[in-house]
Each structure stands twice: as structure tokens, then as C-alpha cells.
Amino acid sequence: MNSAIILASGSGIRFGSKKPKQFTNLKNKMIVEHSIDIFYNNNNIDEIILVCPNKWQNNLGEKYKKLKFASGGETRLESSYIGLLESDSRCINVLIHDAVRPFVSQNIINQALTYMDSFDGAIPTINSDDSLIDKKTLKYKSREKIKLVQTPQIFHYKKILEAYVKLEKESLFNDNMLKDDLSVLLKYNNNLKIKLFDGEKSNFKITHKDDLTKLTDLMK
Numbered sequence: 110m111n112s113a114i115i116l117a118s119g120s121g122i123r124f125g126s127k128k129p130k131q132f133t134n135l136k137n138k139m140i141v142e143h144s145i146d147i148f149y150n151n152n153n154i155d156e157i158i159l160v161c162p163n164k165w166q167n168n169l170g171e172k173y174k175k176l177k178f179a180s181g182g183e184t185r186l187e188s189s190y191i192g193l194l195e196s197d198s199r200c201i202n203v204l205i206h207d208a209v210r211p212f213v214s215q216n217i218i219n220q221a222l223t224y225m226d227s228f229d230g231a232i233p234t235i236n237s238d239d240s241l242i243d244k245k246t247l248k249y250k251s252r253e254k255i256k257l258v259q260t261p262q263i264f265h266y267k268k269i270l271e272a273y274v275k276l277e278k279e280s281l282f283n284d285n286m287l288k289d290d291l292s293v294l295l296k297y298n299n300n301l302k303i304k305l306f307d308g309e310k311s312n313f314k315i316t317h318k319d320d321l322t323k324l325t326d327l328m329k
Contacts, residue, residue: 110155110156110197110199110200110201110202111153111154111155111200111201111202111203111204111222112154112155112156112157112158112196112197112200112202112203112204112266113148113154113156113157113158113203113204113205113206113261114157114158114160114189114192114193114196114203114204114205114206115141115144115145115148115157115158115159115160115206115207115208116160116181116185116188116189116192116205116206116207116208117129117131117132117141117144117159117160117161117165117181117208117209118160118161118162118180118181118182118185118188119131119185119208119209129162130209130315131161131208131209132165135211140208140209140211140315141159141161141165141169141208141209141211142169142172143211143212144206144207144208144209144210144211144213145157145159145169145173145176145208147211147213147214147215147218148204148206148218149173149175149176150215151215151218151219153218153219153222154204154218155197156175156177156196156197156200157173157175157176157177158177158178158179158192158195158196159176159177159178159179159208160178160179160180160181160188160189160191160192160195161178161180161181161208162180162181163180166178177195179191179192179194179195182282183282183283184282184283185289186273186276186281186282186284186287186290186293187282189205189273189290189293190273190276190277190282192205193266193269193270193273194270196266200266201225201265201266202222202225202263202264202265202266203263203264203266203269204218204221204261204262204263205260205261205262205263205264205269205290206260206261206262207260207314209314209315209316210259210260210312210313210314210315211315212311212312212313213260213261213312214309214311214312216309217233217259217261217308217309217312218261220306221233221261221263221306222263224263224304224306225263225265227302227304228302228303228304229264229265229268229294229301229302229303230262230263230264230265230268230269230291230294230301230302230303230304231262231263231303231304231305231306232258232259232262232263232291232303232304232305232306233258233259233260233261233262233306233307233308233309233312234256234257234258234259234305234306234307234308235256235257235259235307235308235309235310236252236255236256236257237252237255237256237257240252241255256305258288258289258291259308259309259312259313259314260289262289262290262291264290264294268294268298268301269290269293269294271297272293272294272296272297272298273293275297276293276296276297291303
């Protein structure tokens with residue numbers, strides 16, 4: 110069984126709006142709905158858990174009858190953990206996705222799933238087109254050794270859940286060194302086989318209002 114967790118609890122402070130960016134309209138529906146639709150229409154996904162504030166759950170529940178809901182935590186990591194706890198007990202693989210990446214493709218989802226017979230996790234990444242510099246040392250980093258990480262990140266459910274249980278016991282949901290779900294998994298187990306595969310530039314994360322212009326151009 111393959112479960113998808115969509116994280117939609119962020120406040121979107123950098124977006125500069127009273128309404129969280131994931132609930133901002135983009136082409137006649139909310140950004141989060143674009144993300145939901147991609148997973149909803151994928152035959153390999155058996156359930157979707159949307160982690161979001163309570164006030165948004167009723168409206169979305171009326172439209173997506175099979176959607177499961179969970180109320181988000183104070184941090185992204187806590188929201189991921191809540192989503193994992195809400196997943197079906199039969200879950201084998203779980204994909205965790207940022208709601209504000211509304212142009213994730215079916216290809217990325219399906220490709221990620223193909224790796225799970227041979228790997229413990231699979232992560233879409235892209236190359237950096239820009240030069241990278243350490244702001245303290247002013248030394249340039251090799252772009253060939255750096256990858257930009259995207260979502261959905263897919264894992265064997267039991268292994269990522271075990272890592273999050275340990276994280277909760279250590280009260281580390283606010284650890285700034287842990288950036289995403291892969292970083293949580295690697296914190297507790299370095300002896301894992303992780304596949305980094307090619308993501309897509311169109312699968313970018315909305316952070317600022319200007320990003321909506323990019324998305325509008327993509328939808329033309």
C-alpha cells in the first residue's frame with residue numbers, strides 16, 4: 110500500500126500574505142488543490158493524508174471524498190510525524206510532499222515508486238544552475254557535488270516512522286539542522302540505501318509572491 114502525505118500547515122511568512130500561500134488561488138483553485146489533484150489521480154497512490162489547519166478541512170473534504178485529514182503541528186517535522194501516525198497500518202511506502210510544489214508530475218511519483226524494491230528511500234533532486242559560495246569563507250563550492258532537494262520524498266513506512274518516533278522522544282522537532290524528512294531518517298540510520306534521482310525544474314517550491322508569476326507562465 111502506498112500512502113501520500115501532503116504538508117499544508119505552514120504559515121508562509123516569507124510569502125507576505127495574511128492567507129497561507131498554500132490556500133492562495135492559482136488558476137481558479139487553491140495551490141494545495143493542484144498538489145492534491147496530482148496524487149488523487151495517480152493509480153499507484155492508495156490514500157492521501159492532508160496535514161493542514163482545521164479551518165480548511167471541511168471545504169476540501171467536500172470536494173475530495175477519499176481524503177484523510179490531520180491537524181498540523183508547530184513545525185514541518187512535527188506535521189510529517191502527525192501525517193505518518195494517521196497513515197493506514199497497511200502502508201508499505203509513504204511519499205511526503207510539500208503542498209506548495211503544485212506542479213509535481215506523475216512521472217516523479219511513479220519513478221520514485223520504482224526504486225523502492227531496491228532502496229530505503231528515493232529523493233528527487235536537480236542541479237544548481239547558479240554558482241555556489243560559502244558566505245563565511247568566500248570559497249566557491251563545486252556544483253557537481255551539490256544537488257537541490259525536492260519532494261515528494263519516498264520511504265519505507267516503518268523505517269521513516271521509527272526515525273520520527275525517536276525524534277519525538279528526544280524533543281527535536283525544532284532542530285534547525287534537520288531540514289526535511291530525509292535528514293530525520295539519516296540522523297538515526299546512516300546505513301541506508303538512498304536513491305537520488307532526477308527531479309524537474311517545474312517542481313519548484315512557492316516561497317515568494319513572485320513565484321506565482323512563474324507558475325502562471327507554466328500553466329499557459
